[in-house]
Amino acid sequence: MASLALAQDPWHAPARFTRPDATSDEGGLWAMMDREEAKLRKSPFNLRAPGLQAYIHGIACRLAGEHCPDVRVYLMRVPFFNANMAPNGMMQVWSGLMLRVDNEAQIAAVLGHEIGHYLERHSVERLRAVKSTTAVGQFLGLFGVAGLVGQFGLVAGVSAYTRDNERDADRIGALLMRDAGYDVAEAARVWSNLSLEAKARTEGIGQPNPLFASHPPSEERESALAELGASYKGGEAREKEWQQKTAPFVRDWLADEIKRGRPEESLAFLTRAAKRSAGAADYVYARGEVHRMRAGEGDIDAALKDFQGAAALGGEPPETHRAMGMIYRGRKQAPEARTSFERYLQLAPQAPDALMIRSYIEELAT
Amino acid sequence: MRILLAAILVAGIAGCATTQITKVESGERVVGERLEIKVDGAWNLINTPLLAPAQAWTMEGLPIDQLLIYSGVKDGEAIRPQAGGAAPTSVNFRSSMQPDEIVAMFEAALTRDGSTFKLAKLEPSSFAGAKGLRFEYAVVRKFDNVQLSGVGFAAVRDGELFAMVYSAPRLGFFPRHQQRVEDIARTAKLRAKTGS
Numbered sequence A: 001m002a003s004l005a006l007a008q009d010p011w012h013a014p015a016r017f018t019r020p021d022a023t024s025d026e027g028g029l030w031a032m033m034d035r036e037e038a039k040l041r042k043s044p045f046n047l048r049a050p051g052l053q054a055y056i057h058g059i060a061c062r063l064a065g066e067h068c069p070d071v072r073v074y075l076m077r078v079p080f081f082n083a084n085m086a087p088n089g090m091m092q093v094w095s096g097l098m099l100r101v102d103n104e105a106q107i108a109a110v111l112g113h114e115i116g117h118y119l120e121r122h123s124v125e126r127l128r129a130v131k132s133t134t135a136v137g138q139f140l141g142l143f144g145v146a147g148l149v150g151q152f153g154l155v156a157g158v159s160a161y162t163r164d165n166e167r168d169a170d171r172i173g174a175l176l177m178r179d180a181g182y183d184v185a186e187a188a189r190v191w192s193n194l195s196l197e198a199k200a201r202t203e204g205i206g207q208p209n210p211l212f213a214s215h216p217p218s219e220e221r222e223s224a225l226a227e228l229g230a231s232y233k234g235g236e237a238r239e240k241e242w243q244q245k246t247a248p249f250v251r252d253w254l255a256d257e258i259k260r261g262r263p264e265e266s267l268a269f270l271t272r273a274a275k276r277s278a279g280a281a282d283y284v285y286a287r288g289e290v291h292r293m294r295a296g297e298g299d300i301d302a303a304l305k306d307f308q309g310a311a312a313l314g315g316e317p318p319e320t321h322r323a324m325g326m327i328y329r330g331r332k333q334a335p336e337a338r339t340s341f342e343r344y345l346q347l348a349p350q351a352p353d354a355l356m357i358r359s360y361i362e363e364l365a366t
Numbered sequence B: 001m002r003i004l005l006a007a008i009l010v011a012g013i014a015g016c017a018t019t020q021i022t023k024v025e026s027g028e029r030v031v032g033e034r035l036e037i038k039v040d041g042a043w044n045l046i047n048t049p050l051l052a053p054a055q056a057w058t059m060e061g062l063p064i065d066q067l068l069i070y071s072g073v074k075d076g077e078a079i080r081p082q083a084g085g086a087a088p089t090s091v092n093f094r095s096s097m098q099p100d101e102i103v104a105m106f107e108a109a110l111t112r113d114g115s116t117f118k119l120a121k122l123e124p125s126s127f128a129g130a131k132g133l134r135f136e137y138a139v140v141r142k143f144d145n146v147q148l149s150g151v152g153f154a155a156v157r158d159g160e161l162f163a164m165v166y167s168a169p170r171l172g173f174f175p176r177h178q179q180r181v182e183d184i185a186r187t188a189k190l191r192a193k194t195g196s
Helices: A024-040 A050-071 A094-101 A104-119 A122-127 A133-141 A165-180 A185-205 A218-230 A239-258 A263-273 A280-294 A301-313 A318-330 A334-347 A354-365 B002-013 B099-110 B173-189
Strands: A072-076 A084-087 A090-094 B020-024 B025-032 B036-038 B043-047 B053-057 B066-073 B116-127 B130-140 B147-157 B160-169
Touching: A024 A072, A024 A090, A050 A072, A050 A104, A050 A165, A050 A239, A050 B099, A072 A094, A084 A104, A090 A094, A090 A104, A090 B147, A094 A104, A094 A239, A094 A263, A104 A122, A104 A185, A104 A239, A122 A165, A165 A185, A165 A218, A185 A218, A185 A263, A185 B025, A239 A263, A239 A280, A263 B160, A280 A301, A280 A318, A301 A318, A318 A334, A318 A354, A318 B099, A334 A354, A354 B116, B036 B066, B036 B173, B099 B116, B099 B147, B099 B160, B116 B147, B116 B160, B130 B160, B147 B173, B160 B173
Parallel strands: A072 A090
Antiparallel strands: A084 A090, B020 B043, B025 B036, B043 B053, B053 B066, B066 B160, B116 B130, B130 B147, B147 B160
């Protein structure tokens, strides 16, 4: 039914939910989520960025309509693509997702999808359907019960919902986007962007991304969402607003991305993101650093090219010059290494590795 | 890490033959074939293949504090093998690594479970008689959100990595044992390679 044109879709949001009886299975699930939410509030992974939190909560509210008072958004510094919404209204949005979306409409697509699961009460449906302890564990892990924000290597990749649930959530998310004035076509772009990373991983290391194990095949999902988008023209992407609001956090999120340990995915993402209008030098530097850390065949040359490119763009992170210095030092190009290290310390005199860098400069002078 | 620690603890409780806890008495000790250290005060050695190639010591018991000692990690060898066998390249030692890459390798090992790592200081330092590095760091451990402090020492000698990395809760435990760890690091020296 994903291809049903948005204008003809008869779906309507249900009325606001009341708290279920504490003795019911649903009441038990809510109580468990309440406990997790209490932990989430105190978690050191909680971004605690009031401005960004209010902005994203505002987007969620535009989508959730009359359910807005029941939605509570938590931004978590976890470098994987994920968002989820528990049946009690607790919503988590991870930094890996925020880093990857290009505009407000794309984050709205993901939030709308999660709100779709919430409005259709898919989690309660699934809780009643799963029988084995392992399946219950996986299901609860979706909301972080398996360890606050979850065993995220698993949770980020495994959906506890059925493929039909996912299709419904996509369709409802598109309807919510339309009603909130967003460009619905951006929803398909979220998925096609993610597919680029999955493809790079499969081609690079021969292991598919587990994200695609229990979701509808990416092509099917992307084309269904594109069809929905085509059925409703209009709406805004709001790229500038998104880039402005997230700009103060991008450098930290990129530092996490560099260290994520999935270089093939990171390189695919960073190559795409380097074309963004804002902060190009940061993305180019980050791509170079992923190359340098991987240090495979051709990586060091590619890294150096990116660092030089980032410096040429201007506004590059100080670490660009440290990384260049490291490469030159490794290649015994002393004058270039020294110049790069000096530039790094000039830009970041209080850097935690300043003592080490100074020792390199002294060593290179001899 | 959570799974790993749980496995260690469960195996320890069950008396599994592959995990033994033995006391490390004061005095001179040899880790691996070549790394000699002098220990003042008793430690507990957690003898488990799950943390290989490191030898894991603890004062307070895992998972409170852990001192990982690496002796002669070879080029291409992983400092933290995955349960499934293959390790990601980010935890594989390369003899050509520069200090920041060595720190990044330890960071990758310490954060594999989603814990966060923040470098506080990286400075040149001699270790085991070789030119090396000393680093300080902070970790927020994923499975229980505990904030840890840590200190590490490393040097590459004859293409092999020798290192010590100690982590403990920031409040109480780390300050209690840091000096003891620094003292051990200061005593580290290498035996000549057999046959050389």
